[in-house]
Amino acid sequence: MCGIVGYVGQEQASPILLDGLRRLEYRGYDSAGVAVYDGQGGIRVVKAKGRLQVLSDLTQEGTALPGTIGLGHTRWATHGEPSDVNSHPHMSQRGKFAVVHNGIIENYMELREFLENQGVTFASQTDTEVVAQLLEYCYNGDLMATVQKVLHRIRGAYALGILCRDQPDVLVAVRKDSPLILGLGEGFNLLASDVTALIRYTRDVVYMDDNEIALLSTAGVQVFDAYLQPVDKEPQRVDWEISAAEKGGYEHFMFKEIMEQPKAFRDTVFPRIVNNRVVLEDLSLTPEEVRDIDHIVIIACGSSYHVGMVSKYILEKLLRKPVEVALASEFRYSDPFVTERTLCIVISQSGETIDTLAAMREAKRLGAKVLAIVNVVGSTIAREADHVLYTWAGPEIAVATTKAYSTQLAVMYLVGLYFADLMGRIDSNTYDAIVCELLRIPSKMESILENKEHIQYFASIYFNHDSIFFIGRNIDYAIGLEGSLKLKEISYIHSEAYAAGELKHGTISLVEDGTLVVALASYGQLFEKLMSNVVEVKSRGADVLGLTTQRLKESMEKTVDATMAVPDTHPMLLPSLDVIPMQLFAYYVALMRGCDIDKPRNLAKSVTVE
Numbered sequence: 001m002c003g004i005v006g007y008v009g010q011e012q013a014s015p016i017l018l019d020g021l022r023r024l025e026y027r028g029y030d031s032a033g034v035a036v037y038d039g040q041g042g043i044r045v046v047k048a049k050g051r052l053q054v055l056s057d058l059t060q061e062g063t064a065l066p067g068t069i070g071l072g073h074t075r076w077a078t079h080g081e082p083s084d085v086n087s088h089p090h091m092s093q094r095g096k097f098a099v100v101h102n103g104i105i106e107n108y109m110e111l112r113e114f115l116e117n118q119g120v121t122f123a124s125q126t127d128t129e130v131v132a133q134l135l136e137y138c139y140n141g142d143l144m145a146t147v148q149k150v151l152h153r154i155r156g157a158y159a160l161g162i163l164c165r166d167q168p169d170v171l172v173a174v175r176k177d178s179p180l181i182l183g184l185g186e187g188f189n190l191l192a193s194d195v196t197a198l199i200r201y202t203r204d205v206v207y208m209d210d211n212e213i214a215l216l217s218t219a220g221v222q223v224f225d226a227y228l229q230p231v232d233k234e235p236q237r238v239d240w241e242i243s244a245a246e247k248g249g250y251e252h253f254m255f256k257e258i259m260e261q262p263k264a265f266r267d268t269v270f271p272r273i274v275n276n277r278v279v280l281e282d283l284s285l286t287p288e289e290v291r292d293i294d295h296i297v298i299i300a301c302g303s304s305y306h307v308g309m310v311s312k313y314i315l316e317k318l319l320r321k322p323v324e325v326a327l328a329s330e331f332r333y334s335d336p337f338v339t340e341r342t343l344c345i346v347i348s349q350s351g352e353t354i355d356t357l358a359a360m361r362e363a364k365r366l367g368a369k370v371l372a373i374v375n376v377v378g379s380t381i382a383r384e385a386d387h388v389l390y391t392w393a394g395p396e397i398a399v400a401t402t403k404a405y406s407t408q409l410a411v412m413y414l415v416g417l418y419f420a421d422l423m424g425r426i427d428s429n430t431y432d433a434i435v436c437e438l439l440r441i442p443s444k445m446e447s448i449l450e451n452k453e454h455i456q457y458f459a460s461i462y463f464n465h466d467s468i469f470f471i472g473r474n475i476d477y478a479i480g481l482e483g484s485l486k487l488k489e490i491s492y493i494h495s496e497a498y499a500a501g502e503l504k505h506g507t508i509s510l511v512e513d514g515t516l517v518v519a520l521a522s523y524g525q526l527f528e529k530l531m532s533n534v535v536e537v538k539s540r541g542a543d544v545l546g547l548t549t550q551r552l553k554e555s556m557e558k559t560v561d562a563t564m565a566v567p568d569t570h571p572m573l574l575p576s577l578d579v580i581p582m583q584l585f586a587y588y589v590a591l592m593r594g595c596d597i598d599k600p601r602n603l604a605k606s607v608t609v610e
């Protein structure tokens with residue numbers, strides 16, 4: 001989604017803004033722009049459709065746009081096509097205000113009509129421009145009072161950065177339902193939609209809350225509530241290294257993050273296993289509260305939802321309690337059935353996905369307890385949930401999630417074991433066996449990654465297929481969902497995942513000569529059933545690539561065209577191994593098709609609009 005960065009200080013603003021925008025590129029964007037106060041009574045704006053390099057060239061790396069205060073933006077189009085004029089920052093008609101915005105102004109049509117009737121001429125088709133025009137229309141010489149007045153008139157979700165020509169020593173930042181972070185420096189201050197844009201300049205940050213307004217100057221930062229009353233905010237220290245958000249010699253962030261999975265898994269799991277027991281010191285649910293849970297609803301989007309799908313099988317088996325998995329975008333509108341004995345587990349890498357956030361708020365409103373599994377520390381979901389468990393994956397930059405998926409799954413295993421133990425649903429032999437295998441997962445992941453050329457070879461055989469089905473049963477089906485999503489989001493090949501038994505109820509009609517079917521068969525008890533489905537698709541002309549375990553490999557090889565095999569482990573933990581060949585396959589296929597792997601078309605890393 002869109003990215004915001006703002007700077008006020010003594011250095012030249014433009015190069016800092018461009019650097020910040022570069023660090024936000026991963027979020028996905030189609031145009032970019034900067035606005036800088038020129039020191040002579042005017043705000044200069046340069047913006048352009050396309051990659052950041054275009055903006056960089058237009059401004060000669062920022063040197064052609066002098067000034068020490070400014071705003072930058074990368075836009076992911078919602079209202080109005082990607083174009084130079086629709087890019088941010090947006091200026092008010094007489095050049096008094098420059099505005100950058102993430103989110104959506106829902107009542108922009110009525111505001112636009114109102115302003116046009118007052119003689120205001122609009123330059124763009126965006127919802128954002130109404131904010132700039134309304135600020136100028138309402139301006140009475142008091143900047144904060146004007147901002148407050150405008151906020152009363154706009155509806156929707158927004159993070160705003162505002163620069164006013166008449167008060168060129170301050171930036172105003174506003175947040176409602178879209179993240180905004182303030183970076184605190186010595187003699188300078190910053191604002192950004194994502195900590196990655198700030199980390200090169202400062203590690204001391206303030207997370208803005210909804211309906212807060214901040215005033216940034218060289219001297220400091222003040223935060224106010226919606227009534228302009230000062231709010232005391234505790235600065236937080238960001239402790240990850242800047243190198244964690246850099247490629248470090250890898251061609252793509254996605255590949256780097258795939259390779260980082262053993263470490264991410266270790267960092268997430270090992271500190272939480274003490275003397276072979278799962279210890280969740282960071283979980284604030286009491287044992288009594290855990291025992292009281294009678295129903296679990298997992299809520300998430302995209303790959304996080306797929307983690308939920310896998311977890312359903314695991315938790316139901318371990319806890320013998322009903323577990324539902326809900327798409328966040330559906331949950332909130334479905335009149336969901338939850339009670340105070342329901343635990344809603346919300347899964348989100350970014351902690352900012354708007355659908356997940358809204359669903360979580362709805363679950364809380366209905367009285368459910370909410371446990372969030374989140375990667376980004378200090379994100380909105382992490383702050384608003386009743387209980388939080390972090391996935392210590394480190395910053396994930398590639399749009400296609402990999403290490404976040406693996407660590408979310410890891411936390412779900414821990415939650416499953418911990419709850420099962422408290423609920424008295426697991427015998428000690430099973431518990432010990434799973435914990436023992438959990439500690440071996442990272443080295444098994446490493447052995448798959450060491451043999452990645454094997455998967456690269458399969459990708460080189462199959463990368464030209466136009467239609468790919470993933471089939472599996474139970475957990476294998478849930479992993480197939482993730483394999484299919486990985487492939488389609490970065491390679492643009494049409495792909496679907498099916499519960500293998502469902503094929504003959506309709507979808508098998510699409511299978512013909514040359515269709516590729518990836519058949520997942522990791523579980524002995526379902527192996528024969530799955531192989532019958534494989535025979536069905538093969539007899540209709542499909543090429544079949546199998547994914548199984550070392551133990552079942554030989555049996556599978558007899559029927560399929562090619563086989564990938566992962567090391568054997570406890571069945572509950574197999575998804576952590578199975579997903580890696582799926583990720584590598586998608587990566588290599590996309591590479592061979594020449595796709596822009598880290599910035600797939602139309603996609604954004606963090607989806608902050610509904």
Ligand code: M6R
Nearest residue numbers: 302303304348349350353400401
């Ligand atoms: O940050 P979240 O985990 O809430 O994001 C959810 C989805 O947008 C995300 O998993 C998306 O599906 C990924 N691009 C998949 O690779």
